[in-house]
Structures are given as structure tokens and as C-alpha cells.
Amino acid sequence: MYLKKLSIQGFKSFPNRTTFDFGPGITSVVGPNGSGKSNVSDAIRWVLGEQSSRLLRTKKSEDVIFSGTGSRAAVGMAEVIITLDNEDRWLPLDFGEVEVGRRVYRNGESEYLMNGSRVRLRDVVDLLMKGDVGQNSYAIMGQGLVDEVLSMSPDERRSLLDEAA
Amino acid sequence: MYLKKLSIQGFKSFPNRTTFDFGPGITSVVGPNGSGKSNVSDAIRWVLGEQSSRLLRTKKSEDVIFSGTGSRAAVGMAEVIITLDNEDRWLPLDFGEVEVGRRVYRNGESEYLMNGSRVRLRDVVDLLMKGDVGQNSYAIMGQGLVDEVLSMSPDERRSLLDEAA
Amino acid sequence: IHTRFGATYEKVNQAFGEYFSAFFGGGQAHLALTNPDNVAEAGIEMEAQPPGKRIASLNMLSGGERSLTAVALLFALLTVNPAPFCVLDEVDAALDEANVGRFTSALEALSQKTQFLVITHNRRTVEAADSIYGVSMGRDGVSKVLSLRLADLPR
Amino acid sequence: IHTRFGATYEKVNQAFGEYFSAFFGGGQAHLALTNPDNVAEAGIEMEAQPPGKRIASLNMLSGGERSLTAVALLFALLTVNPAPFCVLDEVDAALDEANVGRFTSALEALSQKTQFLVITHNRRTVEAADSIYGVSMGRDGVSKVLSLRLADLPR
Numbered sequence A, B: 001m002y003l004k005k006l007s008i009q010g011f012k013s014f015p016n017r018t019t020f021d022f023g024p025g026i027t028s029v030v031g032p033n034g035s036g037k038s039n040v041s042d043a044i045r046w047v048l049g050e051q052s053s054r055l056l057r058t059k060k061s062e063d064v065i066f067s068g069t070g071s072r073a074a075v076g077m078a079e080v081i082i083t084l085d086n087e088d089r090w091l092p093l094d095f096g097e098v099e100v101g102r103r104v105y106r107n108g109e110s111e112y113l114m115n116g117s118r119v120r121l122r123d124v125v126d127l128l129m130k131g132d133v134g135q136n137s138y139a140i141m142g143q144g145l146v147d148e149v150l151s152m153s154p155d156e157r158r159s160l161l162d163e164a165a
Numbered sequence C, D: 001i002h003t004r005f006g007a008t009y010e011k012v013n014q015a016f017g018e019y020f021s022a023f024f025g026g027g028q029a030h031l032a033l034t035n036p037d038n039v040a041e042a043g044i045e046m047e048a049q050p051p052g053k054r055i056a057s058l059n060m061l062s063g064g065e066r067s068l069t070a071v072a073l074l075f076a077l078l079t080v081n082p083a084p085f086c087v088l089d090e091v092d093a094a095l096d097e098a099n100v101g102r103f104t105s106a107l108e109a110l111s112q113k114t115q116f117l118v119i120t121h122n123r124r125t126v127e128a129a130d131s132i133y134g135v136s137m138g139r140d141g142v143s144k145v146l147s148l149r150l151a152d153l154p155r
């Protein structure tokens, strides 16, 4: 399994629908300070079900919606969709591709999608956990947080290892 | 006034007496990870009277003493001495040079020195404050702490400005 | 430690030590259970000794040593239990030239099993990538994205 | 605000805005008193708006934008009340090439009044220095120091 496609629209600094096509190896993301690189990593973390405002650098859940700039009006919804290549049936679903999506509206209401149809957050998290793609796992290392594991309490470190078991 | 000379002995990774001669402009300190660069900045912060273990990356006051390595025994005392050029009489003392020193022993006892004779911490801090060389001021920016001022409370930021007044 | 957790713990501990001494050119690092008699509840301590040094606690490590130790643990977890993909946001920011080299060669080896998305300002890290995306910000505060080749990057 | 603090506050606020828009090529930043009616007790808020953006709170800024904003305030404090010397430990770690350039030119201007000791892994920052010290660590865990010239540094 790998992350084949990422589509971001209305999320943080991406008001226009923007898509990334990824291959299985190493993809590097570069760009000047403030251009939106960490927002891409936040988008992936968010679509996988992340709820922590600290990790998403927000205060309220609707802060991820493009809030407008000097020359561009705010939008009413943020949507992120990832397409996972499932040829190897890593996820226990009989599809060659699995699409997972998340939306949030200005009123704070969230929606989760799987292959186009609405599901609950629980369904997304349960499915992804089966493939070790959890949103709070070690697999997404936020900016400036790399050495957080050294300052964690022993119990917090334990939960990292529990995920790997 | 400027920092003319720094002498470190027995402090952190510097068991041997090591001296730096500085000019008034910009001096850059480079070297591989773990070589001892931040220890130099800690030495300057410490000799100016710093008491915070968080900022010194220690637990007890004697943790700054060289604790020994695979091939080198621990030592019993840490000493840092800075020589300040005072030709411009920036500090209200009638000397062209002012030496400030600090020592700590394994038993946790500290000594402060000024131009070779023992003084109290209060004397050092009072003198340096007159020259805006305080140890908790904005003038020493520790590694990874640059953007701390953005996460400070309004009252903490106030104390930064009070120093500049 | 005959549980599933126990088996994972042993393997991760082993791999952590191996990555650590590969990164630091020696020395050793390992995990420890806070209470070995009660594996089900125990927390995990971490110890790291760069070669030739005697580190009393993790807060004596330098900025770069801390990043490298953390990456050694992350790569150990990925080795024992490969996640399908992994996103790294400027984990190389505190590393010197030589350590960036060690980091990228370990990354290349792991990328056989795990897909990586690596955000970086470091040219050496970009050179290890199979493909590159450039993100830019217009004066209108909107991010734009462009697929790049290495030759497109400023020297 | 006729006190000594008041006069300093006004000057620092002014200089902070100037450094910020020099670093970001526009936009604006300023300080604000939590309680303007009671200057003696008031705390200090900070606001920053990079050009073309609408930042609701400081935690929306990127890693590099945060560092640059913090340096703008530090340099404003040093402009208004020059400390005899200043030690900077890898404050440029999160900055991209262009911002390192802006940082070093501001540093050079300030070094007329304030002595700087700058710890960095960034070659561009080293190039701005008048003198260089190299620190190395032997296999014995002991730091050694050497005065260097720019030509001694690895490319």
C-alpha cells in the first residue's frame, strides 16, 4: 500500500483544489518559509482523523478552512481526500484503490468519506488501524517535534510501542 | 564594551582550560553535532549568574562540571572567566578591563569573582545590570528557543521590555 | 516477555541500538521497562550513550544528537513494523552535513518498504528523493504546487 | 505613555515593525498593551501579518516565519537599547536561503554597536562573520577549539 494521490481544497493556504501524485519511493517537498509545506503534512494528518488542535496548529476545528487573504475571500469548507493504492490488499477491502476523505464546514460540522460515501470517524480509524496507518502514530513527524520522543514520559513512549505491536 | 576573552575549565565538555579571544564584530562558532558549541553559550550564560537549570540543560548546579568520559576522569570544579573590554567605561568601574568569574565545586558550592577577588552573586548581577549585560535578558538566545518570545504570556514579554527600558 | 508487545519491544530495542551506533559511529542506545515484573503496564525509558561520552541523562545531549537519537527510534519502529507511508517535516533541521548524509542513506534503505514524504530545506536530503514537489506562496497568500526536477532547484 | 518604559515601548514597537517588513518584504507587525489605561502593570501582546496574508493568531505562522518574527523583535530591542554583546545559538536553523540572507545583512548592520557570537551550521551566516572558531569533539569526549578562516571550512 502507498499514498497515491492527495487532493486539498479549502484547507489552510490551499483555497483552490490542488492535487499531488506520489510514487512509492521518497518524495521531497521544498519551498520558501511560509509557502505551505507543513500545511500539506497537516492535511494528511487531518484526513486520517487527527483531532488534536496542538498538532494541527489551530484553536477551533474550523480554523483549518482557508480564512481569506488580502486579495482572496475566505471559503466555507475544507476538504482533503487521499487515494491509497491497495493493490496488495494491505487494507482488508476488495478494492485496488481506497479513497479516504474529510470535510469541515464553517459551523464546525465534520464529514468523513470512504470511496465517496459518508461514514463515521470510527469507521475510518478502525479501517486505517488495521493497516497501521493511524493518525497519532509515529508515522507523521511534525515540524520541530522530532525530539519530542526524548521528552515524553515512559507511559507516553509505551503507547508508541503499543501501536507497533 | 565587548567580550574580549572567555576562559573555560572543567565546564561541561571542556575539562582542559580553553580560551577564546574575541574581536568586537561578529564571531561565528561552527562544528559538528555534539562538539560543544552550545556548551560555550551555556558557559557565558552561567558566568553572568544564570541560575535556571532549564536554560543550562542541567538538573543540579554541579551538573555543569565535566563528568568524565570513557577515557578521561571527572574533575572536581568548573570555572568560567570572561574578560570584558571596558575602555569606554561602559561599566561604572575605573578599569580598562573587567574580569568576571564563577566557580562551582562537586559539593554544589559556588564562588563569584570580580577582577580576581571573591564577591557575592548580587555584586556581579548589580554591576552587569548597570551595563545591560543581564543573564536573563534577550541578549542570549539558546538553541531551539528563538521563537519562545511568540509563545510567552503578555506579562513575560513585558519583563523583556522592562529590561530594555 | 512472551506477549506480542514483548516480542515487538525486543525487536525495536535491538533495531534502535543498531541505528544509533550506525548514526553515531559507535556508542549504544537502548530502551528499558520501568517495571520489568509487570510488562503489561510498564512504561518505556530511553538511554543513549554517544561513543566516548558518559551521558547522565538525555538532556545532556546536544540539539543534533537529540534529533538523531529520535530518528534512530523512529527508524527502528519502521523496521519492525513498516507503516505504509511516513511524513517527515524538517527532521534534519538540526543535523550537520555528515549526519544528514547518514540520515539520508538510512532513509533510502527504508524506502524499499515504506513510502516517505520528506519536507526539507536541505539540498542533500532532496538529492536522495525520487521525485520533488515545490510549494510556493503568491502575493495573494495562496499556495501553489509544482512538480520539480533536481536541476530546477537553486544551487 | 510618558514614563521611561513608555518611551522605550514606543521605540521598540516602531523598530519591530520596521525589521518585520524588511524581513518579510512588506506586511506589518506590532506590539500592543493588554491594558493601555494602566501602563505600569500592562502585559505586551504581539501581532504579525506577513504581506498578503491574514493571520488570525501567531500559531498560524510557519516555523520559519516564527523564527524571523522573533528575530525582528530581538533586533528591535538591540536597536533601541544596544546590549554590549549578544549570543545567538542556531537562530537561523528554520530559515530558507533568502531569509538567511536578510538575517545576516541585518546582523552586519547591528554589529557596529553590538558584538555578536553566532553559533550556526549555515555557511552563508559564517560568511558574514569577521572571525570563526571551530569546535570539535575527540573520541575522548573532550571539546577542542581552533581559530579558523573561511577557506578552512568544507564546501
Ligand SMILES: Nc1ncnc2c1ncn2[C@@H]1O[C@H](COP(=O)(O)OP(=O)(O)OP(=O)(O)O)[C@@H](O)[C@H]1O
Pocket (backbone or CB within 6 Å): A011, A012, A013, A031, A032, A033, A034, A035, A036, A037, A038, A039, A040, A063, A064, A065, A066, A067, A068, A143, D050, D053, D054, D055, D060, D061, D062, D063, D064, D065, D094
Ligand atoms: N486557515 C488558513 N487560511 C489561510 N492561510 C492559512 C491558514 N492556516 C495557515 N495559513 C497560512 O499558511 C502559512 C504557513 O504555512 P506552513 O506552515 O505550511 O509553511 P511552511 O512552508 O511549512 O514554512 P517553513 O519552511 O517556514 O516551515 C501561514 O503563513 C499562514 O498564512
Ligand SMILES: Nc1ncnc2c1ncn2[C@@H]1O[C@H](COP(=O)(O)OP(=O)(O)OP(=O)(O)O)[C@@H](O)[C@H]1O
Pocket (backbone or CB within 6 Å): B011, B012, B013, B031, B032, B033, B034, B035, B036, B037, B038, B039, B040, B063, B064, B065, B066, B067, B068, B143, C050, C053, C054, C055, C060, C061, C062, C063, C064, C065, C094
Ligand atoms: N557535565 C558534562 N561533562 C561532560 N560532557 C558534557 C557535560 N555536559 C554536556 N556534555 C557533553 O556535551 C555534548 C553536547 O554539547 P553541545 O550541546 O554544546 O553540542 P553542540 O556543538 O551545540 O551540537 P549541536 O550542533 O548538535 O547543537 C554532549 O554530547 C555531552 O556529552
Ligand SMILES: [Mg+2]
Pocket (backbone or CB within 6 Å): A037, A038, A143, D062, D063, D064
Ligand atoms: Mg514548515
Ligand SMILES: [Mg+2]
Pocket (backbone or CB within 6 Å): B037, B038, B039, B143, C062, C063, C064
Ligand atoms: Mg547546539
